[in-house]
Amino acid sequence: LTLLGIESSCDDTAAAVLRGQAGDAQVLSSIVMGQTALHADFGGVVPEIAARAHAEKLDLCVAQALEAAELSLDDIDAVAVTAGPGLIGGVVSGVMCAKGIALGRGLPLYGVNHLAGHALTPRLTDGVTFPYLMLLVSGGHCQFLIVSGPDQFQRLGGTIDDAPGEAFDKVARLISLPQPGGPAIETRAKAGDSKRFKLPRPLLDRQGCDMSFSGLKTAVLRQRDHLLKDGTLSAQDQADLAAGFQAAVVDVLAEKTRRALAVYAPMTDTPSICVAGGVAANMAIRSALETVAHKFDAAFIAPPLALCTDNAAMIAYAALEQMGTRAPDGMDLSARPRWPLDQSAPAMLGSGK
Ligand code: ATP
Ligand code: FE
Secondary structure: OEEEEEEOOOOEEEEEEEEEEOOEEEEEEEEEEEOHHHHHHHOOOOHHHHHHHHHHHHHHHHHHHHHHOOOOHHHOOEEEEEEEOOOHHHHHHHHHHHHHHHHHHOOOEEEEEHHHHHHHHHHHHHOOOOOEEEEEEOOOOEEEEEEEEOOEEEEEEEEOOOOHHHHHHHHHHHOOOOOOHHHHHHHHHOOOOOOOOOOOOOOOOOOOOOEOOHHHHHHHHHHHHHHHHOOOOOHHHHHHHHHHHHHHHHHHHHHHHHHHHHHHHHHOOOOEEEEEOHHHHOHHHHHHHHHHHHHOOOEEEOOOHHHHOOOOHHHHHHHHHHOOOOOOEOOOOOOOOOOOOOOOOOOOOOOOO
16 A cells, blocks of 8 residues: 655644555655744744645645655555644644545545654554553653554653653753754753752652653753853853753653553563654663663664654554554544543643644
8 A cells, every 4th residue: 555644733744655554664755844944033833834834835745755755646545644633723734735635536534643653653663563662752742652553542641741852942942052952952961960950850759650841941940040140151051951951851751661661561571662752862861761671671662763753654654554443534534633642541731732
């Protein structure tokens, strides 16, 4: 089967062509058009600007994906599109584009949950077998999921406020480092002393896998203001704050991962923990998680970054996985700004967009 995937739920317009079957598929093309420059002056993604940019770029993005795969719409067997969760304007643009193609070509249409796309990616990239543990850590999300099937997700916990990527970005702003904050902080932290400032490890005293990162950001703000009272923020101050903040995030993620593994590992003889999302690029976080995984004899899997961050190949792949167990959607497919993966989970505060 050959699928066209479309993703436009946040600030990337993406299209991809995927060929194969569940557990054995090949990405023929994956085009991601970012919008960073459009939002740069506003200190965050502006929903109206994002929606308009998606509407303007989707057709071109799809055309580029087909061209890169050296295929035409005649070769496509099904269309998959992110139907939520995300910024409603962008999701609606993508869904309308997908409907147009499906209707025009008489192709089956699959509305996919964006988080299912992230969560199933390790099967596309590494052929990981169910059930596996997934830690999704990005600019917009932070949660642990046990993935037991193409649409079987059990949420073990997640952030109750900011996502870690968001915290990295905000802290970078606080200490005058460039955006995106994650890579800037990771680099600067290398020259820093993580023990100079006492920063909290939020929610470690509380049972379970829930996390919190906004208090950590406030603690950095307080330390910064304290330093600024006596003058300016030196390069060493910046490095020490970056290192201290990163170490706190690492400690929280490592301990919560340990708890998630304690719940999940007994479920299988071949445990695997997978990470996805932009924050999974952080080497300090990766190596801490890898250490925890090894304590549980679990494989540690981090898909290539281009497939860890927002893309449309993962959306096409999720549809491919789910085709076996569900019917295509009709032309009444609607965009869902909120769409928790685990329907039994309580409403996600902050962790769902
Ligand atoms: P989502 O994917 O949930 O819609 P998003 O698009 O903001 O959200 P991603 O593109 O997956 O998220 O990741 C971007 C985030 O990852 C940014 O917040 C960025 O600071 C963070 N990030 C990137 N590299 C690193 C790094 N080396 N260390 C920590 N954070 C990082
Ligand atoms: Fe995402």
